[in-house]
Amino acid sequence: MEISNLKPAPSPKSRPIIGMIPEMTKDMLGMFMDLTKNHGGIVQFKLLNKTYMLVTKPEYVKHILQSNHHNYIRGKSVETGRVLLGNGLPLSDGEFWLQQRRIMQPAFHRQKLSSLANTITNIIQKHLIAWERYSQAHQVFDMEDEMTNLTLSIIIKTMFSAKITDAQVKSLGDAFRLASAFMLWKSQQFIQLPLSFPLPKHIAYNKAAKVLDEIVYPLIAEGRKNPQDDLLGMLLNAKDAETGLGMSDAHVRDEIITIFFAGHETSAMALTWAFYLIAKHPHVESKLVGEITQILNTRTPTLEDLPKLTYTTQVINEVLRLYPPAYLFAREAVTDQELDGYLIPAGTLIFITPYVTHHDPTYWNDPETFDPERFTPE
Numbered sequence: 374m375e376i377s378n379l380k381p382a383p384s385p386k387s388r389p390i391i392g393m394i395p396e397m398t399k400d401m402l403g404m405f406m407d408l409t410k411n412h413g414g415i416v417q418f419k420l421l422n423k424t425y426m427l428v429t430k431p432e433y434v435k436h437i438l439q440s441n442h443h444n445y446i447r448g449k450s451v452e453t454g455r456v457l458l459g460n461g462l463p464l465s466d467g468e469f470w471l472q473q474r475r476i477m478q479p480a481f482h483r484q485k486l487s488s489l490a491n492t493i494t495n496i497i498q499k500h501l502i503a504w505e506r507y508s509q510a511h512q513v514f515d516m517e518d519e520m521t522n523l524t525l526s527i528i529i530k531t532m533f534s535a536k537i538t539d540a541q542v543k544s545l546g547d548a549f550r551l552a553s554a555f556m557l558w559k560s561q562q563f564i565q566l567p568l569s570f571p572l573p574k575h576i577a578y579n580k581a582a583k584v585l586d587e588i589v590y591p592l593i594a595e596g597r598k599n600p601q602d603d604l605l606g607m608l609l610n611a612k613d614a615e616t617g618l619g620m621s622d623a624h625v626r627d628e629i630i631t632i633f634f635a636g637h638e639t640s641a642m643a644l645t646w647a648f649y650l651i652a653k654h655p656h657v658e659s660k661l662v663g664e665i666t667q668i669l670n671t672r673t674p675t676l677e678d679l680p681k682l683t684y685t686t687q688v689i690n691e692v693l694r695l696y697p698p699a700y701l702f703a704r705e706a707v708t709d710q711e712l713d714g715y716l717i718p719a720g721t722l723i724f725i726t727p728y729v730t731h732h733d734p735t736y737w738n739d740p741e742t743f744d745p746e747r748f749t750p751e
Contacts, residue, residue, distance in 0.1 A: 376709050379716035382426060383412040384419075392419030402700070405429075405729050414735075415715055421563070426723045429730045433712055437704055437723065448705030449722065453560045456568065457552055457582065460624065461631025476611045476620060477628065487676045488602055489531045494673050496527050516648055520641040525549065528637050532629060533592055534603035541588055548584040549633055551577060556634075589629055593622050604632070639698035646696040647689065650743050657745060661688055687745040695743060700728040 385408065387393050396404040397420060405427055408416045414430025428434060437445045451464040458464055462473050500523050507514050525546050529537065537545075555578040559565070568575050596605045608628055612619050620628070651658045664684045679686075703724050710717040717723065732740045738747070 376711065376716065379711055380714060382415045382417040382715045382717075384417045385412065387419050390422050392421065392423075394420055402726070402728055405724070405726050406732065409729050409733060415712065424718075424721065426717060426721055427729075428712075428723055428725055429733065431730060431736065434725055434730065436712060437725065441710075444707050444710055445704040445723070446707055447703075453565070454556065456559070457556050458631045458634060459627035461627045461634075463631060463635060472613055472616075472618075473620075473624070473628075475615065476613045476618070477608070479611060479614075481607070483676075489604070490676045492531050492534075493527050494675075496530060497523065498673070500526075517641065517645045520644040520648075521550070521637065522546075524637040524640040524644070525633075528633055532604040532632065534601045534605070537588075537592065544584055545588055548581040548588075549637075551581040552585065553634060553638060555581070585630065586626070589626050590622065593625050593629075605629070642696070642698040643689075643692060647692045650692055650695070651688070654743055657688060657743070660684055683750060684745065687748040690748040691743060691745040694731045694737075697727040697731060701726045 385393070388395075393404060396407075408418065408427055409429045414428065414433055416427045417424055418427065419425070428437060446466040447464060448466070454464050460469065460473075462470065462477060465473055500519070504514075504519070506512075526542070529542050529545055555574055558574060566572065566575070568579060592605065593609070596609050600606045600609065605625075608620065608625050610619075651661065661684060664682060668678060668681050674682075701724060703722055706717045706719055706721045706723065708719045710719075730736065734740050
C-alpha cells in the first residue's frame with residue numbers, strides 16, 4: 374500500500390503542548406492500559422507536542438521485533454542506558470548487534486551454562502540457611518532485598534569464579550545497586566543533564582561507575598592471563614564464527630555490566646512476585662511443593678531436573694505473565710512504515726509493553742487472576 378494512502382493510528386484527545394504528560398507521570402502503565410482498552414492494539418499519543426505510539430497487539434509486536442526488525446531500531450530509546458551499559462548487546466543495532474550476537478551466542482549454550490549449576494545451587498543453599506534462621510526467630514525480612522542479594526551474588530560468583538574477593542563482591546554489589554537506581558531515576562527525567570553537572574545523584578553515580586570499572590577491568594586482564602571456566606572465561610573465549618574475531622576489553626566490560634543489569638534485577642523481581650503470588654494462593658503452593666517433593670525429595674536440584682518440573686514451569690510462566698520484569702521497552706522507526714494499514718512515520722518512538730498485552734482480555738481469559746493451569750501443556 375502507498376504510504377500516502379495509509380491511515381493514522383487511533384489517538385485520544387489530549388491537551389495542547391503537554392499532551393498526556395500528567396497521565397504519564399501519574400500512572401504510566403495505567404495510562405497505557407486505558408489507551409489500549411479504548412483504542413486497540415495500536416495508538417498514537419502526544420507528549421510535549423511530540424507524537425509517540427503504543428503497540429500491544431501480539432501480531433504487531435512480532436512484526437516490529439521479528440519479521441521486520443531491520444526497520445525498527447533501539448535508537449534514541451536506549452541512550453540513557455548507554456551511560457552505564459555502553460554498547461552491550463541489548464542496546465546495539467545493525468551490523469554491530471549481529472556481530473556481537475554471533476560472538477556471544479555459543480558462550481550461552483545450555484551445555485556451557487550447565488557447568489555453572491553447582492555454583493548457583495551452592496549460593497542458594499547458603500541463603501536458604503539464613504532464611505531458615507529468620508523463620509526460626511520469627512524475624513520479618515524484605516523479600517525484594519533478599520532476592521536482589523541472591524541474584525547479585527549468583528551473577529558475581531558465576532561471572533568471576535574464584536578470582537574475586539569477598540570485599541570486591543561487596544564493593545561491586547554496592548556500586549551496582551547505586552548505579553541501577555540511578556539509571557532508573559535518569560530514565561524518568563524529561564530533561565537530561567550531562568553527568569558532569571554537579572547534581573548529588575550525578576556525583577554518587579560517577580563514583581559508583583568508577584568503582585565498577587576499577588574492579589571489572591583488572592578482572593578482565595586477569596581472565597585473559599589465567600582463563601577460568603566461568604562466564605567471564607566464556608566471554609573472553611567467544612569468537613565470531615565468520616571472522617574469528619573476539620571482543621575487546623571495552624566490549625567485554627559492556628557485556629559484563631549488561632549481564633549484571635539485565636540479569637540480577639529482572640530475576641530478583643520475578644522471584645519476589647513469585648513468592649508473593651504463591652503465598653496468596655495456598656492451593657498453588659501445595660501443588661508446587663508436591664511436585665518438587667516427588668521429583669527431588671530432599672536432594673539438590675540439577676539442570677537435568679528442570680524439564681521434569683512441569684507445574685513449576687507453569688507457575689513461573691504465570692508469574693511472568695502477570696508481572697513481567699521487562700514491562701516496557703521501545704523501538705524507533707527508521708523510515709516511514711506501514712503496519713496493518715496504519716502509518717508509522719520515520720523517527721517515531723514506539724512503546725511496547727508486555728504488561729499491557731499480558732493483561733488484555735482479548736488474549737487471556739480472566740487476565741487478572743493468577744492461574745498457572747492456563748499454561749498446562751497441551
